[in-house]
Amino acid sequence: MPPETRPAVAVDQARLWERHLEMAKIGGTLRGGVNRQALTPEDAQARALLARWGAALGLDAGLDPIGNLFLRRPGQDASAPPVLTGSHLDTQPSGGRFDGTYGVLAGLEAIEAIGRVGIETRRPLELVVWTNEEGCRFAPGCMGSRAFAEPGLLDRLLAARDLDGIRVAEALHEVRTALPSTVAPCGLGGPVAAYVEAHIEQGPELEAAGRVIGLVTGIQGRRRILIEVHGEDGHAxxxxxxxxxxxxxxxxxMIQALEVLMHDPEDTVRFTVGRVVVSPNAPSVVPGHVLFTIDLRHPEGGTLMRLGDAVETVCRRHVGPCTVSVTDVSLTMPIRFEGLVPDTVRTVSESLGLPSMPIASGAGHDAENLHRVCPTGMLFVPCERGISHNEAESAKPEDLAAGAQVLARVLVELAGPAGGRRG
Amino acid sequence: MPPETRPAVAVDQARLWERHLEMAKIGGTLRGGVNRQALTPEDAQARALLARWGAALGLDAGLDPIGNLFLRRPGQDASAPPVLTGSHLDTQPSGGRFDGTYGVLAGLEAIEAIGRVGIETRRPLELVVWTNEEGCRFAPGCMGSRAFAEPGLLDRLLAARDLDGIRVAEALHEVRTALPSTVAPCGLGGPVAAYVEAHIEQGPELEAAGRVIGLVTGIQGRRRILIEVHGEDGHAxxxxxxxxxxxxxxxxxMIQALEVLMHDPEDTVRFTVGRVVVSPNAPSVVPGHVLFTIDLRHPEGGTLMRLGDAVETVCRRHVGPCTVSVTDVSLTMPIRFEGLVPDTVRTVSESLGLPSMPIASGAGHDAENLHRVCPTGMLFVPCERGISHNEAESAKPEDLAAGAQVLARVLVELAGPAGGRRG
Known part of the structure; x- marks a missing residue:
């Protein structure tokens, strides 16, 4: 049936909020944040809670070999590739209650709301919890979506170890045993009709503009560079x-000269020296060795490459009597979300009276990997003061509900009406 | 008898060098340095070795309540205050074979050489090993000489703890049990006729000038300042x-501006930022907190105070959107060695054909504390390339012997001829 004649899907703001609070208890910290790192007992417990909520809604649960958890609402056409939504439940060591979790719970709420008004879709709807998005316990991050997009990486990812030497494969075993027995093993990867991920913005722009729905235009590129300065220890x-x-x-x-190099009147360049390791780091010893990291991000690949390539020249110019080595650690080129999914988000938001605001994602997300295998997009909702990866992270219940409302309608649009032709 | 008619004291260069190599085995590191931090089993072992060498020479051994070890060669007048020489056997975690150790072993060699030619002195000669000069395991440094000069500090110093929570008082117990039973407890402090300390220069000036004996004119003043910058963690x-x-x-x-402030065309100002602690120190997090230390030294008290006092103003000027706190951690005003001891070192060096070169000490030494209670002076010998507090620290056997030769004659002069009047 055409959109205007469908029953109105209505998400339940209170239920969505309550589930956030309930989920935040798992790994909850004294300062109101969450420490629920990937594949810990807390992560397993969070997935188990979600699986129970899904079971209560009659969703089928599956767990793939990298630990991605899927909750499936069947469509009329069982052979049609599903429409996927979701995010992750793992957090940074001092993370917040909404990063990742919101995308999962908004997806659950959307599917529940769709079910409550009895809408049948042609394609199945699947809610996914990707494994280890944060990458703080096991590297690399976005491990689950990475393996999903490129199953050939599975063995290498399963062999990654945390600081205690525990392999992903071992940690996954613990998660499997914590999940209800109704969660069945499923294969890795597979055709997907479309992927849409809801997330808090993790930045201040929506709040500053007084807007509720961010239409994510893409994810900026990221370049990580390691600088090592070798001098000589000396007596102070x-x-x-x-x-x-x-x-x-x-x-x-070097850092001061790099700040000049990276200066951008438009404030689009993201240049961060986040880690500095000084050796021997004793008050009365002239430091003989310093290591520092550069995290450089930009929405345009050309600018990202140009600025990153200039780092070595600037460092050499300020090396003084020392020597310096500059190493590229990683490079992720920018991506743009275009076509089906962002178009649908834009249209649905408009029709709900919540006109979307185009916004580039500063942070990386699992959607980056899905973008390689299916039409993909993201929507953002505001977070308080732009604070994220922080125990103080917060968001408003009404904004979370508005995002889930848009998500629900987008899922229905993408999954197509029951009774349509196969495809 | 007048100096020219005394038997010639001759130190043994090979013996002195061998003892350095033997001592360097205790806590020896793979890279040829020494890790023998204060009051560790290694420190205890080093003291025990020294006590055995002393016992073989018939020296009486005593250990005071802060763990200073004394080896005494009696004088004719048992009631006369002794002439003290020595230094310390503890090292930095990646220290060298000569810092501190040389002053102890040169003192032992001098006393042995004096004994071998049968010289009797009126005053006793005492070799001292001061406890915890380095201050890297327990703070403050120069703990033994500090307590010796001001016994009222004893209880506070005994209560100091290392990073494992072990108190000085507990660590001392281990040292006591490691020492030979011939080492008797003795009182803290007491009258001293004079103190002379031999040390490697820990700087490049003697080597650069091709001179062997440095006549230490004083120890420059030191000011330690702690800067804490408070910002806000953020997503890179x-x-x-x-x-x-x-x-x-x-x-x-701030650091760049401080380097401009501290610029000195004469290169006398010693300004060092040696420790920087960044938090949370993650590559993709804008650092919300940084702590750094300033080690500022100058031979003139007025300049030291003026420069140190300007630090806070400069830091506030570059605080940007953050806040800063500037804390004075410690201040040691410069001292000058004058009179009896440096005069004797100058005269003796001259008479041995090794004219001394006046030199200011950049580093602090136990002599600083003795300067408060008795006529005090120091002599330096060259160290290779001025490298110290470093496993690569080295010195030439002939320079070490020349210093010990001067020291031996200085001790005889200061202790006075046997048969003289009491005093």
Whole structure:
């Protein structure tokens, strides 16, 4: 039937909010945040809770070899590739209650709301919890969606170890045993009709603009560079400046020059020196070795490459009597979400009186990997003061509900009306 | 008898060198250095070895309540305050074979050489090993000489703890049990006729000038300042620069501005940022907190105070959107060695054909504390390339022997001829 004649799907704001609070108890921290790192007992417990909620709605549950959890609402055409929505339940060590979790619970709420008004879709709807998006316990991050998009990586990813030497494969075993027995093993990857992921913005732009729905235009590119400055340890009291090879002094000059290089009047360039390791790091010893990281992001691949490539030249110019090595650690080129999914998000938002605001994602998401295998898009809702990856992370119940409402209608549109032709 | 008619004291270069190599085995590192931190089993073992060497020379051994070890060669007048020489056997975690150890072994060699030619002195000669000069395991440093000069500090110093929570008092117990039973407890402090300490220069000036004996004119003043920059953690991908409170960015601007402030065409100012602690120190998180230390040294008290006092103003000027707190951690005003001991070192060096070169000490030493209670002085010998507090620290056997030769003659002069009047 045409959209205007379908029954109105209505998400339940209170239920959605309550589920966030309930979920936040698992790994909840004293300061109101969440520590629920990938494949820990807490992560397993969170997935088990979700599986129970799904079972109560009659959804079929499956777990693939990398631990991605799927809750499936059948469509009329069992052979049609499903429409996927979801996100992740793992957090950073001092993470918040909404990052990742919102995309999962908004998906559950959308599917429940669709069910309550009895809408049948042609394609199945699947809610997915991707394994290890955060990448803080096991590297790389977005492990589950990465394996989904490229199953050939599975063995390498299963062999990754945390700091205690525990392999992903071992940690997964614990998760499997924690899940209800109704969760059946399923295969890795497979055809998907479309993927849509809801997420809190993790930035301040929606809040600043007073808008509720962010239409994600793409995910900016990221480049990680490691700088190592080699000097010579020296005695702080005896070594005159002209004889010093002070690695910290050189590093400081490099960082200041890089800040000038990266200066951007439009404030689009994201340049961060987040980690600095000084050695021997004793108050009375001239530091002989300094390591620092550069996290550089930009929505345009050309700019990302140009700025990143200039880092080495700037560092060499400020090396003084030391030496420097510049190593590219990783590079993820920017992607753009276009076509089916963002178009649907835009149209649905408009029709619900919540006109969307185009917004680029500063953070990486599982949607990046899905973008390689199916039409993909994301929608953002505001988060308080743009604070994320932080125990203080928060969001408004009404914004979360508005996003879930848009998501529900988008899923219905993407899954197509029952009774249509196969495809 | 007048100096020119005394038998010639001759130190044994090979014996002195061999003892350095033997001592360096205790806590020896793979890279040729020494890790023998204060009051560890290694420190205890080193003291026990020294006590055995002393016992073989017939020296009486005593251990005071803070763990200073004394080896005494009696003088003719048992009631006369002794002439003290020595240094310390503890090292930094990646220390060298000569720092501290040389002053102890040169003192032992001098006393042995004096004994071998049968010289009797009026005053006793005492070799001392001061406890915890380095201050890396327990703070403050120069703990033994500090307590010796001001016994009222004893209880506070005994209560100091290392990072494992072990108190000095507990660690001392282990040292006591490791020492030979011939080491008797003795009182803390007491009258001293004079103190002279031999040490490697820990700087490059003697080597550069081709001179062997440094006549230490004083120890420069030291000021330790702690800077804490408070910003706000943020997501490296989502937070625009204009909204950041990047504590590292502010700290880097402060350090660069401080380097300008501390610039000294004469290269006398010693300004070192040796420790930087960034939090949370994750590559993709804008750092919300940075702590750094300033080690500032100068031979003139006025300059030391003026420069140190300017630090806070400079830091506030570069604080950006963050806040900063500036804390004075410690201040040691410069001291000058004058009169009896340096005069004797100068005269003796001259008479041995090794004219001394006046040199200011960049590093602190136990002699600083003795300076408060008796005539005090120091002599330096060259160290290779000025490298110290480093496993690569080295020195030439002939330079070490020359210093011990001067020391031996200085001790005889200061202790006075047997048969003289009491005093």
């Amino acid at each position: 009291g005896t070594l005159p400046r002209r004889r010093r090879k002070d690695a910290l002094s050189a590093a400081v000059a | 991908g989502t937070l625009p620069r204009r909204r950041r409170k990047d504590a590292l960015s502010a700290a880097v601007a």
